[in-house]
Amino acid sequence: MAQLIPKTSKQWTVTAQDGEDGFNALQFSEEPVPVLGDGQVLVKFHAASLNYRDLIIPLGKYRLHTVPNVVPGSDGAGTVIAVGKHVTRFRPGDKVVTLFNQEHVGGPLTAEASRSGLGGGLDGTLRSVGAFNEQGLVRMPENLTPVEAATLSCAGLTAWNALHGLADNQVAAGQWVLTQGTGGVSIFALQFAKAAGARVIATTGSNEKAKRLRELGADHIINYNETPGWGAAAKELTGGVGVDHVVEVAGPKSMAQSLAAIRIGGVITIIGFVAGPAEDQPGFLDCLLHLCTARGILVGSRAQMDDMCRAIEANPEKLRPVVDKKLFRLEELKEAYEYQWSGQHFGKVCVQID
Known part of the structure; x- marks a missing residue:
């Protein structure tokens, strides 16, 4: 069945990174869906999760590469709704999770790949639809919900790299x-x-x-x-x-x-x-x-993420991601940032995207 491709995407942008406006630097808008490149995959997001890095970018405390007016968020899970004509790894209907550093496919991290972080150097996941290079996505573990899978890109892969890297x-x-x-x-x-x-x-x-x-x-x-x-x-x-x-x-x-x-x-x-x-x-x-x-370390490679996802599928109960009891909607992103900043959470703070 053909996937319905929306004309617009609801999204957040970080309009300032100097800390003066705090989380008010986050602005919500509706923008045209990105034009799909030949090697890109168009993803309709169902969920995203937050990391400490996301919070400190608008506060002016993040020391690695970022670009102005970036769409925040590195972690997201969704469904492929369209693919470019040269894409071979995915097809419409596939369930996918984003890779943190889009150009870190395998081996040691390079300086160039370190600048390809979603939500920093490249537009990220806190939006309803996004286009990504096919190399920057992995298949979602079949035993996880989209909310659970949305926790893997940064926190999950970082922990895996720490212990298995x-x-x-x-x-x-x-x-x-x-x-x-x-x-x-x-x-x-x-x-x-x-x-x-x-x-x-x-x-x-x-x-x-x-x-x-x-x-x-x-x-x-x-x-x-x-x-x-x-x-x-x-x-x-x-x-x-x-x-x-x-x-x-x-x-x-x-x-x-x-x-x-x-x-x-x-x-x-x-x-x-x-x-x-x-x-x-x-x-x-x-x-x-x-x-x-x-x-x-700066998260990990796609090869490591593939290994981690296989381990999660093989150990569905032991390795089920821990999601905080409070779930936010995309429109409530500022509240989600404030909640995580307060330290009240246990596990991952997640955002559900319609």
Whole structure:
């Protein structure tokens, strides 16, 4: 059956990135549907999800490449409604999920590919219809709803890369993994680690959220408000050896604790800085003295995302994405931004798109 192609797309744009207008820099409008290129796929979105990066772009705090008046959002799931004449990977009716860095198909990330992030360097997913290069999409796992699948592009793939991205140091059964907080990346990392047979130490500042983490399989919970030296406490839980992997999302304020927790030869994957800057942070000698690998990543490749989606389909219950109980409509995007910024959420904040 032929797909109905709308003439217009409802969308948000980031009209300023200097922080002066806050989230009021987000503007909603209805625009003509993009002209489809020969190698492009036209996607009707059903859902999107938010990341910390989306919030800090209009606040002027994002340090990587962005363009003016960009359509925000890197994460989206939808249905293909049209394809260009040279497209071979998809056909109308296929269910797809967006890739964060549209040009990172496989192998190490290049400088050029790092500038192809949706919602930053390229128009993103917080719209009803969008055109994308066929190389920048993957098939949606069959066992997920569009809302669940819309959480995979950034948080899911980042956590997968953190634990599986080093060929000679992937997470394995019996190892220890340390996660921080209850945001999307940390919860995905907990799930991926447990699916691999690893033991997880999770930190949180909320006893209520600690209960949820335990329900998801965390072996040990440390409340960082009650235990400021949580890095040493985590290491003690391993028998004094230290954890094998730290998924570092908080940034400079927590890196000293991550170093205190890591074992010799362990890996600290540096992902973000949700806790903000710190006046006193570890330096060169701290990393040297702990004899570990500190590795920065920017999400992951399409090849890794394909691997992750296959794992999710093979483990439908263990790896079902955790979506926050509060769901927003596309027209309520500013409220969704405010809600995530408040820190009330558990898991991914999602937007349903009609």
